[in-house]
Amino acid sequence: xxxxxxxxxxxxxxxxxxxxxxxxxxxxxxxxxxxxxxxxxxxxxxxxxxxxxxxxxxxxxxxxxxxxxxxxxxxxxxxxxxxxxxxxxxxxxxxxxxxxxxxxxxxxxxxxxxxxxxxxxxxxxxxxxxxxxxxxxxxxxxxxxxxxxxxxxxxxxxxxxxxxxxxxxxxxxxxxxxxxxxxxxxxxxxxxxxxxxxxxxxxxxxxxxxxxxxxxxxxxxxxxxxxxxxxxxxxxxxxxxxxxxxxxxxxxxxxxxxxxxxxxxxxxxxxxxxxxxxxxxxxxxxxxxxxxxxxxxxxxxxxxxxxxxxxxxxxxxxxxxxxxxxxxxxxxxxxxxxxxxxxxxxxxxxxxxxxxxxxxxxxxxxxxxxxxxxxxxxxxxxxxxxxxxxxxx
Amino acid sequence: xxxxxxxxxxxxxxxxxxxxxxxxxxxxxxxxxxxxxxxxxxxxxxxxxxxxxxxxxxxxxxxxxxxxxxxxxxxxxxxxxxxxxxxxxxxxxxxxxxxxxxxxxxx
Ligand code: FES
Numbered sequence: 001x002x003x004x005x006x007x008x009x010x011x012x013x014x015x016x017x018x019x020x021x022x023x024x025x026x027x028x029x030x031x032x033x034x035x036x037x038x039x040x041x042x043x044x045x046x047x048x049x050x051x052x053x054x055x056x057x058x059x060x061x062x063x064x065x066x067x068x069x070x071x072x073x074x075x076x077x078x079x080x081x082x083x084x085x086x087x088x089x090x091x092x093x094x095x096x097x098x099x100x101x102x103x104x105x106x107x108x109x110x111x112x113x114x115x116x117x118x119x120x121x122x123x124x125x126x127x128x129x130x131x132x133x134x135x136x137x138x139x140x141x142x143x144x145x146x147x148x149x150x151x152x153x154x155x156x157x158x159x160x161x162x163x164x165x166x167x168x169x170x171x172x173x174x175x176x177x178x179x180x181x182x183x184x185x186x187x188x189x190x191x192x193x194x195x196x197x198x199x200x201x202x203x204x205x206x207x208x209x210x211x212x213x214x215x216x217x218x219x220x221x222x223x224x225x226x227x228x229x230x231x232x233x234x235x236x237x238x239x240x241x242x243x244x245x246x247x248x249x250x251x252x253x254x255x256x257x258x259x260x261x262x263x264x265x266x267x268x269x270x271x272x273x274x275x276x277x278x279x280x281x282x283x284x285x286x287x288x289x290x291x292x293x294x295x296x297x298x299x300x301x302x303x304x305x306x307x308x309x310x311x312x313x314x315x316x317x318x319x320x321x322x323x324x325x326x327x328x329x330x331x332x333x334x335x336x337x338x339x340x341x342x343x344x345x346x347x348x349x350x351x352x353x354x355x356x357x358x359x360x361x362x363x364x365x366x367x368x369x370x371x372x373x374x375x376x377x378x379x380x381x382x383x384x385x386x387x388x389x390x391x392x393x
Numbered sequence: 394x395x396x397x398x399x400x401x402x403x404x405x406x407x408x409x410x411x412x413x414x415x416x417x418x419x420x421x422x423x424x425x426x427x428x429x430x431x432x433x434x435x436x437x438x439x440x441x442x443x444x445x446x447x448x449x450x451x452x453x454x455x456x457x458x459x460x461x462x463x464x465x466x467x468x469x470x471x472x473x474x475x476x477x478x479x480x481x482x483x484x485x486x487x488x489x490x491x492x493x494x495x496x497x498x499x500x
Contacts, residue, residue: 018472041473044439063475294459297472323457330457374445374456382447 001101001269001308002027005090006072007080007245008106009033011041011293012274014061015300016104017072023304029072030098032090034079034107037129038062043293045132046157047325051164052136056129080107083249085267102307104300105246105257105265105272109239109291114149116210122217123233126154135234139165144231146170147220149208151178153324155236156191160326163200170201170228172208172220174237183333184342184359187369190350194327197353241276241289254278256289262312263303271303282386283319283336283366292322319367319384329353332374334381335367343369347376356380397421397490403429408453410434410444415494419481420444422464424451430464431481431492438474 004020006013009031017029033039040059048054067074075092082091083103090098111125124135138144139162146162148155151173162169177188195202203222212219212227220228241256252258252266256278263271263279274296281288290299298316305313319335337343341359348355348371356370356377364385370377395414403409403423411419411434418434420443428451434444441457451464460474467477482493 015472061473374441378445378447378454378456 001025003100004029004102004104004307005098005100006031006104006106007083007090008104008108008274008276009035009037009039009074009076010106010108010274010296011039011061012106012108012296012300013104014039015297016106016273016304017070019300019304020308021070022301023308025304025308027101029070030100031072031074032078032080032092032098033074033076034093035128035130036077038067038074038076040129042127045129046126046154047161050126050132050136050139050158050161052140056133059129080245083246083251083270085250085270088269101269103270104303104307105251105270105276106274106296107242107245108275109241109289111235111239112237114208114235114237116208117217117233117235120211120213120217121215122213122231123211123235125235126158127239135232138232139167143167145229146232146234147172147228147230148234148236149220150174150236150238151192151195151202151204152182152236152238153179153322153326155234156194156326157324158234158236159195159200160198163198163327170203170230171195172206172222172228173202173204174207176205178202178204181339182337183369184337184340186342187357190371191331194329194353198327239275239291241278243276258287260312261315262306263299263315264306264312268310269307271307273299273303277303279315281315281320281336283384285336285338285386288336290320292320294318294321319381319386321381329371330374332370332377332381333367334369334377335359335365335384337367337369341367343367346380348373394491394493397492400429400485400488400490403490406448408444408446408448410442411492415492418442418444419492419494420446420453421483421490421492422448422453424448424464426450428464429483429485429490431483432462432464432467433478433481435478436460436462436474437469437476437478443478 039061078092111127117123146169148159148171179191180188207223210221257272259279275291278287278289321334324331343357345357354372356373358365359367368380408422420434436455445456446453452461461470467480
């Protein structure tokens with residue numbers, strides 16, 4: 001293999017480039033990025049960056065001297081629109097064709113939107129640096145009334161940041177309990193309580209039926225007939241893997257790129273990493289896309305080894321890990337919470353929003369969650385057993 | 394120089410965070426090999442307390458994004474941290490852990 005094209009210039013893409021060089025690959029590396037920016041860190045976009053505490057420069061994931069050492073060619077501002085494995089080409093939106101021996105798919109995901117809001121100014125999703133800049137400008141212009149749709153992690157972080165900016169915030173969540181699928185019912189209720197702790201209005205079990213406003217949004221219509229006045233709306237209802245450019249390529253697509261545990265796709269010489277890769281995961285017990293920062297980082301080494309050796313390499317052994325900062329509370333989650341499992345607090349207490357807890361299957365810890373208890377959390381996280389092994393034992 | 398604690402209060406494998414009498418929080422570690430090290434407590438990457446980190450030999454793993462820092466030099470050994478943290482002199486005298494805080498830029 002003499003040339004590799006990494007499609008996607010985010011954390012997963014950069015990690016893949018680092019892994020290629022770390023594994024001794026000396027050939028040409030080309031990175032294709034739809035955005036104009038070199039890789040930057042996304043988690044602060046809903047937190048300190050959105051609030052205005054840090055600037056774009058501090059989000060850079062690398063430095064000029066590392067870029068020099070990596071010796072990759074960065075083609076930014078143009079996305080990929082096609083992959084032809086037989087011809088070994090990646091086609092860019094401008095029509096250019098890149099010939100390549102190997103391909104790393106790292107195009108991630110794009111936020112879901114609500115069609116009813118299409119074309120309305122003041123309605124935002126948050127994924128990219130440009131998204132964050134646009135939202136930040138509107139949040140800091142006067143005292144807009146903010147409605148956040150979706151009380152998942154992104155929605156909660158945006159609500160928390162808007163609240164810290166002194167804005168009036170309402171959060172609308174379609175489920176009865178937010179984050180129940182990720183955290184279980186009890187912890188989901190606790191996540192809901194973080195909003196009310198700070199006087200942020202959370203409406204659960206309420207769908208959104210439409211929007212009012214002509215060119216600019218003025219209100220959000222709820223299924224129960226009420227209308228929430230709104231100057232700024234943020235939609236945080238999950239993401240869709242960015243696989244459109246792979247349709248017809250022969251790569252197996254099903255809510256992401258279907259891979260084996262070594263990140264190999266159905267097409268030889270093509271691997272996938274990060275949010276887009278749906279690999280069998282011992283912790284979830286099935287194919288799963290892990291939309292976590294730490295996964296983008298760790299999975300790349302596996303994918304690159306698979307690509308360079310031609311045989312599937314071992315997946316990262318660590319449990320999926322994720323964190324969220326909201327309302328002055330750091331939530332950390334590792335492993336996978338099986339349906340119906342509830343957390344057992346092992347230290348601290350829930351009322352003080354400072355505790356560490358584990359989820360168990362057949363007596364074995366399969367997931368851990370903590371609020372403001374990083375030290376114990378990191379010990380618990382290292383003892384987690386994949387859910388499958390726990391059931392099997 | 395400040396007296397932090399008695400060495401029994403910082404057994405091998407443990408860490409402690411010092412906030413009083415120092416310009417910025419300092420993390421002290423007692424390694425399994427018996428050495429005591431002190432570095433800036435706040436990770437050079439983002440907002441995390443290194444005294445909450447995972448101690449492995451003479452390295453600590455940041456509890457938030459898992460950057461490793463060498464306790465002897467303060468240098469990060471992997472991403473996402475790009476910059477070192479400051480190291481501080483620490484000594485054990487008559488069973489007391491003494492901290493001499495350095496001021497100025499990291500090495
Ligand atoms: S805060 Fe320490 S590695 Fe990110």
